[in-house]
Amino acid sequence: MKRFVTINSNQVYKSLETKELLTKKLISEGFDVKDYFHPDTELVVSIGGDGSFLKTVHDFNFPNVPVVGINTGHLGFFADISPDNIDTFIDAYNNNDYIIQGISLIEAEIFSHECCENIYAINEVVIRGDKSRVIHLDLKVNDKHIQDFGGDGLIISTPTGSTAYNYSARGSIVDPSLNLMQLTPLHPINTNAYRCFTSSIIFSSESIINIAPEYRFENSILVVVDGVEHRFSDVSDIKIFVSDIKVNLLRMSNYEFWSRVTEKFL
Ligand code: NAP
Numbered sequence: 001m002k003r004f005v006t007i008n009s010n011q012v013y014k015s016l017e018t019k020e021l022l023t024k025k026l027i028s029e030g031f032d033v034k035d036y037f038h039p040d041t042e043l044v045v046s047i048g049g050d051g052s053f054l055k056t057v058h059d060f061n062f063p064n065v066p067v068v069g070i071n072t073g074h075l076g077f078f079a080d081i082s083p084d085n086i087d088t089f090i091d092a093y094n095n096n097d098y099i100i101q102g103i104s105l106i107e108a109e110i111f112s113h114e115c116c117e118n119i120y121a122i123n124e125v126v127i128r129g130d131k132s133r134v135i136h137l138d139l140k141v142n143d144k145h146i147q148d149f150g151g152d153g154l155i156i157s158t159p160t161g162s163t164a165y166n167y168s169a170r171g172s173i174v175d176p177s178l179n180l181m182q183l184t185p186l187h188p189i190n191t192n193a194y195r196c197f198t199s200s201i202i203f204s205s206e207s208i209i210n211i212a213p214e215y216r217f218e219n220s221i222l223v224v225v226d227g228v229e230h231r232f233s234d235v236s237d238i239k240i241f242v243s244d245i246k247v248n249l250l251r252m253s254n255y256e257f258w259s260r261v262t263e264k265f266l
């Protein structure tokens, strides 16, 4: 039986060079290597930075098989294996000496007059105003009204996304073994006219968040999913929850989250 590996790379020279080298090595180990998602693929390799990792997983529509990231000169929180360690990686893969980190996605169901669209995020969903306007959002959790938010927007992040935009917006870094959603405000207004939370709120993985835009200036909003912007008109409600779909991130067996945090952030 043929064993298929799919390699997806960004267009940076170092990535293309790494892709060529990895392809050669995998072929000599008996694998068949494709650069599109072959239906029998057993492993997806993304070469680039975290942005490439996110793009690979989205482009391949959240595959069930393990995805591994090889880092060619970026921060590399997902893409964690150095091109210098390709041989170690192939050996470890052949010997089943690795760990699989299941990443729970956040799912958002967007309701407008054209009915609904479901989107999935690995890091986060951001809801922002269009044209740099203040956005007013009615926030509910499990059908209970929490607040009328006014400000730049709200980030709803996964534990894995907690080290990304969420962290820049003063959200907390979350241990990836926890299953939760973190809602972090972006520049909330706090005056006599508007009052909203200034810190992040942590919701359980069973919670259902509903966000309804109150249109004051524009009838369109931006929904930014893992850094990719989508513009929606006349959205009546956005339902956000932890999805049943997971991404299986392959890590080397010596991977440890907190040492990566100190290496990459401090
Ligand atoms: P980008 O503009 O290159 O990303 C910004 C930085 O975030 C990059 O250094 C990227 O790593 C890093 N990153 C991505 N996911 C991460 C994670 N889970 N933990 C820690 N760092 C992470 O755009 P991109 O590479 O396409 O990434 C999209 C992400 O950028 C979004 O999901 C969002 O979280 C983040 N973002 C952050 C800000 C902010 O901090 N103010 C604003 C917009 C978007 P690489 O260098 O390896 O690509």
Ligand code: MN
Binding pocket: 049, 050, 051, 052, 074
């Ligand atoms: Mn990037």
